[in-house]
Amino acid sequence: MKVLVMIKGDGADEDKVTPTDEMFAEMNVYNEQLVNAGIMLAGEGLQPSSKGVKVVWDTSGEVSVVDGPFAESKEIIAGYWVWQVSSLDEAVEWAKRCPSTPEMRSELEIRPYFEMEDFAKVVSPEILAKEQALVDRVKEQHG
Secondary structure, eight states: OEEEEEEEEOGGGTTTOOOOHHHHHHHHHHHHHHHHTTOEEEEEEOOOGGGOEEEEEOTTSOEEEEESOOTTSSOEEEEEEEEEOSOHHHHHHHHHTOOOOTTSOEEEEEEEOOOGGGGTTTSOHHHHHHHHHHHHHHHHHHO
């Protein structure tokens, strides 16, 4: 099972915590454990929301762009991992080992990916085949 693990924090705290060597060293040990266990497929930290934008569609279909920071947001995504695990329980056990920043409230949200077979009852085989072809092209392009 492939899962996305989102590292969340409070938007108001986003600029209050500066990464340190100690934080990086601790996270590096954890990431190495994930890699050695064959679980980690990808993972990155994200720059503060002050460097980002939101693209928002309202109910009328109009699109607007909102510049960061998003301090009014209760939660921001600070980073993520993509893991390959045998079950959601295994992902939870790995998540519990994650180092945390004492000065900041944070949480990990774990969400399973949809698999093509999850859509087999609601999407035509032709559309699923086209989607799979796109997935295959992306893998070819980016290894």
